[in-house]
Amino acid sequence: MLKIYNTLTRDKQDFKPITPNTVRMYVCGMTVYDYCHLGHARVMVVFDMVQRWFKASGYDVNYVRNITDIDDKIIKRAAENKESIHALTQRFIDAMHQDADALGVQRPDHEPRATQYVPQMLEMIESLEKNGLAYQAADGDVNYAVRKFDGYGKLSGKSLEDLRAGERVDIATDKKDPLDFVLWKSAKESEADEVKWDSKWGKGRPGWHIECSAMGSELLGDHFDIHGGGADLQFPHHENEIAQSEGAHQCQYVNYWMHNGFVRVDNEKMSKSLGNFFTIREVLKKYDAEVVRFFILRAHYRSPLNYSDQHLDDAKGALTRLYTALKSVPPSPALPPEGEGGLLSSPIGGGIEGGGKSVDLAARFKAAMDDDFNTPEAVAVLFDLANEVNRSQSIQAAAQLKALASVLGLLQRDAQDFLQGDVNEGGLDDGAISERIAARIDAKKAKNFAEADRIRKELLEVGIVLEDTPQGTTWRRA
RNA sequence: GGCGCGAUAGCAAAGCGGUUAUGCAGCGGAUUGCAAAUCCGUUUAGCCCAGUUCGACUCUGGGUCGCGCCUCCA
Numbered sequence: 028m029l030k031i032y033n034t035l036t037r038d039k040q041d042f043k044p045i046t047p048n049t050v051r052m053y054v055c056g057m058t059v060y061d062y063c064h065l066g067h068a069r070v071m072v073v074f075d076m077v078q079r080w081f082k083a084s085g086y087d088v089n090y091v092r093n094i095t096d097i098d099d100k101i102i103k104r105a106a107e108n109k110e111s112i113h114a115l116t117q118r119f120i121d122a123m124h125q126d127a128d129a130l131g132v133q134r135p136d137h138e139p140r141a142t143q144y145v146p147q148m149l150e151m152i153e154s155l156e157k158n159g160l161a162y163q164a165a166d167g168d169v170n171y172a173v174r175k176f177d178g179y180g181k182l183s184g185k186s187l188e189d190l191r192a193g194e195r196v197d198i199a200t201d202k203k204d205p206l207d208f209v210l211w212k213s214a215k216e217s218e219a220d221e222v223k224w225d226s227k228w229g230k231g232r233p234g235w236h237i238e239c240s241a242m243g244s245e246l247l248g249d250h251f252d253i254h255g256g257g258a259d260l261q262f263p264h265h266e267n268e269i270a271q272s273e274g275a276h277q278c279q280y281v282n283y284w285m286h287n288g289f290v291r292v293d294n295e296k297m298s299k300s301l302g303n304f305f306t307i308r309e310v311l312k313k314y315d316a317e318v319v320r321f322f323i324l325r326a327h328y329r330s331p332l333n334y335s336d337q338h339l340d341d342a343k344g345a346l347t348r349l350y351t352a353l354k355s356v357p358p359s360p361a362l363p364p365e366g367e368g369g370l371l372s373s374p375i376g377g378g379i380e381g382g383g384k385s386v387d388l389a390a391r392f393k394a395a396m397d398d399d400f401n402t403p404e405a406v407a408v409l410f411d412l413a414n415e416v417n418r419s420q421s422i423q424a425a426a427q428l429k430a431l432a433s434v435l436g437l438l439q440r441d442a443q444d445f446l447q448g449d450v451n452e453g454g455l456d457d458g459a460i461s462e463r464i465a466a467r468i469d470a471k472k473a474k475n476f477a478e479a480d481r482i483r484k485e486l487l488e489v490g491i492v493l494e495d496t497p498q499g500t501t502w503r504r505a
Numbered sequence: 506g507g508c509g510c511g512a513u514a515g516c517a518a519a520g521c522g523g524u525u526a527u528g529c530a531g532c533g534g535a536u537u538g539c540a541a542a543u544c545c546g547u548u549u550a551g552c553c554c555a556g557u558u559c560g561a562c563u564c565u566g567g568g569u570c571g572c573g574c575c576u577c578c579a
Contacts, residue, residue: 037509054579055579056579057579058577058578058579063579064579065579066578066579067579068579069579070579071579073579098577099577100577100578183508183509183574183575184508184509185507185508185509185574185575186507186508188507189507189508189575190507190508190575192506192507192575235577256579257578257579258510258573258574258579259573259574259577259578259579260578260579261509261574262508262574262575263574263575263576264578286579287579288510288573289572289573289579290579291572294571294572295572296572296573296578297579298577298578298579299577299578300576300577300578325517325518325527325528326517326518327518327519329510330510330511330518331510331511331572331573333517337516337517338516338517340529341516341517341528341529341530342517342528342529344528344529344530345517345527345528345529346528348528348529348542349528351542351543352543354542355542355543395519395520398520401519401520403518403519403520403526403527404518404519404520404526404527406518406519406527406528407518407519407520407526407527407528408527409527410527410528411526411527414543414544417542417543417544418543418544471538474538476538476539479538479539480538480539480540483539483540483541487541492540492541492542493540493541494540494541494542495537495539495540495541495542496541496542501542503541503542
């Protein structure tokens with residue numbers, strides 16, 4: 028039985044889908060006014076892994092990850108760039124897709140954009156008004172009346188009193204309660220037509236929180252299984268989503284809330300405002316994308332993850348060990364397919380002759396993933412399996428290593444491509460390396476070991492490691 | 506100030522009330538012309554103080570330190 032840590036109840040719970048064998052999952056995605064950084068990479072990779080595990084476990088998954096394409100920062104950035112909102116957001120949506128693809132993140136089933144769901148948002152705000160939970164203030168904004176919603180604070184564990192006590196000096200004078208938040212922002216004269224929509228409350232644009240409530244219910248229903256996002260969205264964003272959706276629909280919104288931990292730099296949260304962030308594309312210039320993915324998945328999704336070159340180097344070394352094991356065994360035949368119950372119904376490792384050990388490892392892998400997506404433990408199983416591959420040279424064990432890793436979106440490339448790949452420009456090309464290896468083999472045949480060692484050293488200095496095997500000499504990049 | 510999370514070996518990171526985590530690094534051996542890779546073995550743990558227990562890294566209480574949310578943030 029799959030267990031998930033639920034932020035709402037603060038403990039691990041058995042996962043029970045609303046509809047048998049079906050998972051409906053919504054994850055808060057990006058606000059597209061800039062390139063994605065490593066924190067965004069973590070959200071995308073983590074929930075991609077979650078989604079893959081559900082599929083591998085035989086569930087039908089409906090995965091929604093939204094795109095916020097209208098908000099203050101977007102408006103500001105577009106103005107600075109003298110660019111239309113649409114051009115700006117489309118540019119960064121394309122960039123996001125490039126980054127996600129590189130990291131092996133599968134496209135969600137839906138990527139709704141806020142600007143395409145304004146009618147649904149207005150409808151929802153109207154319901155809230157009808158239910159006495161929303162009001163239009165003197166400044167024209169429509170606000171949510173937080174004190175009218177009983178459950179406010181249940182996700183973040185905060186009470187209204189606590190929140191008021193810690194309140195910073197505020198400006199929003201037209202709110203009935205300082206904690207009320209905006210559902211509909213009335214348009215300002217100075218704003219472009221592109222950011223104004225008609226409504227019964229006058230021209231304006233949606234507040235941030237309402238888009239997720241509206242798109243979630245439109246695509247997944249008023250009540251769905253899982254809602255995820257970064258831990259910083261727990262409050263106020265997700266708390267407000269609950270208030271909106273439950274206030275409008277009068278039923279439970281989400282059963283399981285999942286929040287991933289932050290990426291840190293020097294023990295501090297990586298964030299735009301601190302300016303200590305690295306964009307995905309920046310990191311991919313230095314490190315292979317699969318190394319970055321592996322780096323993310325070898326930590327538990329709820330733990331903090333410290334970013335540094337040393338940690339990436341470490342991840343690279345570890346992933347190299349896995350690919351090296353795969354390299355030593357001839358390419359495997361058919362892999363158990365992902366999904367369609369493949370991994371689970373035909374027991375992971377089933378059909379492996381004399382592979383008792385592999386079967387145990389497969390069971391351990393499943394147990395780890397079922398325990399709140401414990402990828403560090405699942406990765407440890409991968410290493411034990413690699414050891415088994417190295418020892419037995421079993422094609423089946425290698426096939427299983429690839430099959431299990433596929434659930435994490437890892438090890439799907441040709442081993443040689445990984446080991447010889449180079450994200451940096453320049454250096455020796457394959458032809459030049461082959462030529463040097465041939466020269467060294469001649470030297471070895473002539474027992475001229477000094478020359479052979481000289482060639483090897485020469486290659487090592489440009490980052491090429493030679494390995495003599497019974498089948499001949501192979502090479503990889505250090 | 507309010508609320509929450511965490512503290513594991515040189516680094517990273519899991520499970521577990523008693524029995525090998527795992528990766529990198531180190532050390533010894535096998536293998537190799539020498540290496541690399543691999544295999545076998547092995548050294549470094551569990552912030553501090555109490556308590557529960559036959560037994561605690563694991564449970565309970567207190568403390569210390571670190572981090573986060575309470576404002577936009579993944």
